[in-house]
Amino acid sequence: MYGWIWRHLPFGIPGKLFGMLVLIAGAAALLWFYAFPAIDPHLPFNNGQLTE
Template sequence: MYAWIWRHLPGPFAAKVLGALVLIAAAVALLLFVAFPRVEPLLPFNDVTLG
């Protein structure tokens, strides 16, 4: 998968590195601002019980 992405990024090596960093930043932003907030209410971390 990573080789496929690397082959399809345009430009020389420096442009590919920059493009890869942009893709990584976009994936992290998508997780932090979209995926994790939607999943957080379903996680049991706030169910504190003392037994």
């Protein structure tokens, strides 16, 4: 899969590196703004209650 993406990105090595950075940043943004907020209520880390 990664080889296919690398072969299909244009503009030589500098363009491929820039394209890969853009793809990685886009994937991180999708996770950060959509996936993580969607699963946040289901994670056990939100229970900040202290019991005695």
